[in-house]
Amino acid sequence: MNTQNHRSANSTSMVEAEYDPEVTLRLIASLPAPDGIENRVIANIRSAPPSRRVLNWPRLVNPTESWLRTAAAAAIVSVVLGGGWGVYSRIQPISTVALPNAGTAGGFSNAGAVRVPQTIPTPVVTKPASGQPAAAEPAKKATSRDVAGAHRQAAHKAPAHPQAAVGR
Amino acid sequence: MSTSQAIYAGWMEIANTTVDEMARGQVEEATLEALVNQYASALYRVAFSVLRNAADAEDAVQETFLRVLRHRDALDEIRDRRVWLIRIVWNIVLDRKRRAKTRPETDDVDELARVLPSRGLSAEQHAAASQHHKRVLACVDKLPSKERQVLMLSAFEELSSVEIAGVLGITESSVRSRLFRARNLMAEMLDHARSLR
Numbered sequence: 345m346n347t348q349n350h351r352s353a354n355s356t357s358m359v360e361a362e363y364d365p366e367v368t369l370r371l372i373a374s375l376p377a378p379d380g381i382e383n384r385v386i387a388n389i390r391s392a393p394p395s396r397r398v399l400n401w402p403r404l405v406n407p408t409e410s411w412l413r414t415a416a417a418a419a420i421v422s423v424v425l426g427g428g429w430g431v432y433s434r435i436q437p438i439s440t441v442a443l444p445n446a447g448t449a450g451g452f453s454n455a456g457a458v459r460v461p462q463t464i465p466t467p468v469v470t471k472p473a474s475g476q477p478a479a480a481e482p483a484k485k486a487t488s489r490d491v492a493g494a495h496r497q498a499a500h501k502a503p504a505h506p507q508a509a510v511g512r
Numbered sequence: 513m514s515t516s517q518a519i520y521a522g523w524m525e526i527a528n529t530t531v532d533e534m535a536r537g538q539v540e541e542a543t544l545e546a547l548v549n550q551y552a553s554a555l556y557r558v559a560f561s562v563l564r565n566a567a568d569a570e571d572a573v574q575e576t577f578l579r580v581l582r583h584r585d586a587l588d589e590i591r592d593r594r595v596w597l598i599r600i601v602w603n604i605v606l607d608r609k610r611r612a613k614t615r616p617e618t619d620d621v622d623e624l625a626r627v628l629p630s631r632g633l634s635a636e637q638h639a640a641a642s643q644h645h646k647r648v649l650a651c652v653d654k655l656p657s658k659e660r661q662v663l664m665l666s667a668f669e670e671l672s673s674v675e676i677a678g679v680l681g682i683t684e685s686s687v688r689s690r691l692f693r694a695r696n697l698m699a700e701m702l703d704h705a706r707s708l709r
Binding site for chain 2: 365366368369370371372373374375376377378381382384385386388389392
């Protein structure tokens with residue numbers, strides 16, 4: 345048993361010494377092709393349906409010719425450039441674009457809202473009752489005039505009543 | 513109107529064009545058949561080295577030439593047809609391999625290790641060689657894909673490093689560095705496998 349194992353190990357190491365790892369790949373690469381593969385491929389090609397296009401180019405404008413390809417490429421380039429120039433010449437470039445005022449922190453913007461600080465609480469001015477605003481105003485003016493007139497009258501009347509002035 | 517008048521008038525031009533196209537088609541067909549006769553065998557070997565299955569490899573070769581047939585107009589522009597064809601078949605087999613990932617590869621490896629030629633070895637040595645090939649193929653499968661591809665293509669003696677670069681679409685220096693890495697990795701893996709025994 346031991347002798348058999350020893351012999352097997354010997355033959356394995358001998359084979360490994362003889363066969364470099366790449367020899368295996370080379371052996372695979374050199375395996376012969378099956379007989380008649382060329383004939384089968386040719387038969388397959390002949391039986392393949394012709395790959396006709398729906399629209400064939402006319403013979404006169406054969407797209408395989410190099411000058412025609414160049415001309416077609418030049419035409420495409422000129423059309424693209426012309427179109428671009430046409431658009432550019434019609435549309436004036438916008439000088440300034442008003443951007444929304446984005447927040448500096450990089451987060452959300454204030455969406456145009458303006459903060460209004462709270463005002464200091466002050467006495468609230470109440471308007472007079474809206475019932476007789478027109479009548480009240482002339483009455484007030486008349487009152488002040490009356491007051492002035494009353495003072496004047498009092499001044500004029502003072503010498504007429506000297507006892508009253510002394511009594512005060 | 514006589515025939516000559518018709519020709520001068522341009523009526524017969526269509527017939528001439530048809531004749532031209534037929535002649536051109538025959539030339540293209542002859543060129544394609546020459547390509548098949550010259551390269552089908554090499555393409556089969558490339559396909560077989562990846563797919564490890566005779567029927568799949570032959571299918572890949574058929575598909576390669578059908579693709580060439582579809583693009584036969586561009587045949588004149590191809591500089592190195594051999595590299596071009598190998599590149600096509602290489603892409604096809606890689607695509608097939610990717611799609612057939614679900615199939616266990618162990619069967620293919622066993623079959624391949626058994627089929628590989630062993631020059632005048634005894635039955636015992638033949639069995640040992642099969643085991644060795646099996647181990648090597650298992651290690652190749654474990655290599656990173658870029659290194660594996662370069663290593664497999666380098667096994668084809670008819671392909672130079674420039675041509676391998678052309679097939680893979682990389683530079684020649686990349687081919688060399690990948691090959692170096694692949695060989696180192698293979699040696700490490702085989703050493704590891706040997707130490708486990």
